[in-house]
Amino acid sequence: MSPELRRVLAIFVFVVFAAGSALAQTDARSNANAEPASSGSSTAAKNTPINPKYTTPKSPLDTAYGAKIAEYTTEKYFMTELVDHLPLSDKVPSPEKVLGYAVGTPNKLTYTKDLYRYYRELAKASPRVRVLVAPEKSEEGREQMLVLVSDEENLAKLDRYKEITAKLADPRKVTDAEAQTLISEGKPFYWASGSIHSPETGSPEMLMEMAYRLAVEDSPFIEDIRKNMIIMITPALEVDGRDRMVDLYNYRKANPGKPVPSLLYWGKYVAHDNNRDGLGLALALTRNQMKTFLDYHPTVLHDLHESVPYLYTMTGTGPYNAWLDPLAIDEFQLLAYHEIEEMTKRGVPGVWTHGFYDGWAPNYMLYIATGHNAIGRFYETFGNGGADTRERTLPANQTSRVWYRPNPPFPRVNWSMRNNVNMQQSAILFAMNFVAKEKERFLNNFYLKSKRSIAKAANEGPAAYIIPGDTPRPVEAADMVNLLRLQGVEVHRATKEFSVKDQKYPAGSYIVRMDQPYSRMADMLLDTQYYNVSDPAPYDDTGWTMGAMRNVKTVRVVDKSVLNAPATLLTQDAKVTGQLTGAASAVAYLINHNTDNTLATLRFRLKDVKMSAAEDSFKVGDQQYNTGTFIIKKDGNPADLRARLESAATELGLKAVGVEKLPEVKTHELAVPRIAIVHTWTNTQNEGWYRIEFDKYQIPYTYISDQVIGKTSNLREKFDVLIFPPVGGSAQTIVNGMPKRGDPIPWKASAITPNFGNSPDQTDDMRGGMTVAGVANLQKFIEDGGLFITIGGVSQVPIDYGITTGVSIQQADKLQARGSIYNSTFADRKSPIAYGYDAGLPIYFNQSPLFQVANPNAGQGGGGGGPRASGRGGVNDPDVVQAMPQPRPADPNNRPDPDADLRESPFFVPPQLRPRVVLRFASDEKNLLISGMLAGGNELANKPAIVDVPVGRGHVVMFATNPMWRHQTQGEFFLVFNAALNYDNLSVGRSEGRGRQQPSTADGDDQ
């Protein structure tokens, strides 16, 4: 969660800095026999233990390690008595014994294999530590470790404690009296999760020391935790990114004075957004967290981040997620203020809450807990992006004293990783101790929240959500149901037709009941969202309605009679089995285009099979087939077509229907395009989500950097379709890339950066983008018949560099449309990009870009200027000029030759070369918003969402939306697939005469 930190890293790039010297000298407890008083220093700044007897170990101390703690801590006030020492054990190894250095040693970062080595040694030596492995390996094949630390008696009864929390998680299985017995017997699990964000480097180091301390130390404070609680530790959640980050840090240390990039790849697919996967569960790390949660039902999941100084403990500014039990909100506050109080009592500066993050969207990893009646929380401590000790200067907005930060950080400080370790470890130990001592209170709250989730159907409602069984997109509906199941949500399936009020639902309809433990997660996923624009600026997306984003109809049902519908609980994932029907003598097979994404898989799986697309809708008997329907003729295809098609259709959930007679409809061949997904060397945040989907649907692609575009003059020989997912910045910064100053910056495997070798791409020099040579190569590629798909701001490149004409980007003035879902309408349903879709589609949009097209199609009134001139009458009345001759009102859209006046102009663009608006935002601003926020909607209403611009023999297709966003926009995927499969036939269905060129050579207005 730290755009902050990434900015800091960027600043590193050309800055040489020396590690500051550690200022503090030892005030660690020098030995086991020391009086508690001697652990204090005589200086006023020293933080005196509040209750030394409670926090001082009885056993001997590792004095050498304690001296290092003191040495690496830059100021005494960045220390507490919980972490100013380390207990000594003759049996159990400290991190230093195994790794050769103490936690927080300047310039040392630990690879995951060494983290794991340490935990395995620890578990071998201590009966209080157990090492387990999460269900799935990372995308690069690394293990995800889970460590348990508790008293040996607790670990011996681990299964019993898991059974207790499982029962408390599902109060349908216990009475209140039984629950009370379980609560007094039970132990809460407190789960500390390290470094989901790879440039945030401190927590994996800290957690090793904390595990050792929890296993070994015999102070009453630690014993309270160990005996009353079971600690879960994820050493480094993003294992792949952690290792690349250590590589990057070591590279920097080995190349003093040389420019260093920020961490380009974290996981295989996703960088900072790995903490936005709580809704989609597309990454192994998120699924591991989810499955582990459902196995242990921890009371707290605590995610350790680093960005703002010095310790922000999460509550948030609000608005808070409205689907949560208010008790959950209270618990955030309770825990945060406990930590703040304990740290502030000890004179530790800069511990605060509230003014960072909102608390609204459930897309963060911590919703694994928060969305499931437990407590998900996080810290932002102050990291250094590595393990340096160095001077940090902070801006006023981070150091001002405000109501939520009465004890702010200093404007300038010498900061070390050990400071970070001290802050993180002290605070989380206070939290653990608090929950341990109040274990019955927290277990009871967990039980209560679970119970009230089950009561939701009868109390606040709704009673259920229904996904009707006659959904036109059964494969997508099943995929959505399976995601709900992965979230721990129970889904039922109707065994018979049933009715609620007057509405009938067929057998096979899915029912998500709200009388189940995880009804709140289900409700927040399926409901619509409203974010008031007067609230604090949102931290992230404001709308996420799953049914809308997946284009799967879901019905929110308040009527409780739905709970009596005849239905059985799904005990395994929903699976749509496709089929092939029709006589063996069939001359062709039809697969209705329903935009189920596996239809794209089919095209690539049977790549040697000729398939064509129907250019119009048609009927065979009673069966209606959509425009775009796949028609696969027997003639001209391999002899085993039927068998192969049947096998593929069955597996992919598609219905192939054999027909004796070809339907009478115009068709064109569907391509098997050679696709490249383009990335830059400055940011891979958004394109990784495209790779995830292409891999999931087994659509082959080549992964190339923009530099390859710059160096390849014959792109058309290699590719048919280039997809350039969003990157930030202007057209210039995208084209230029990282400045070409100084030395080359490699991103490739080397002795010191072995893990860069696993990256999806490598280069000798990250500097420089596609350059203007790349722009020229792109133009040639398109003119030679290629398709260039630009997503979001990347559309500036073809616009600003003049590859396209007729489309411009408008700056928003009053529009507030952050990460929301809006209604759109297909403006041109004959475009192949629209194949398979209904007239309207919910689309995800985040603020920009706003396209303007110079030659709008006829009949698309509305938009920025309003539908008519100010005048007499109402909005729909004709304008009548007073007292002058009254000719019949001319309809400018219905002239025999609308371009008659313009044809002689050198700037005249023939109709077939004009931009074609395929999809538009809803024309009425009152009908725009589905979920999220909207102000200034008149700037968005009727704006083009997808524009297809012919250039030479090829096309540029520009998306204002992001159709592959965080594994949430499945309903929009086929817009991309359609464009690709029809790349060489995109002009099909153009209505040439309808568009009228505006009498202007400059970018016109969109009406």
Ligand SMILES: [Zn+2]
């Ligand atoms: Zn973070």
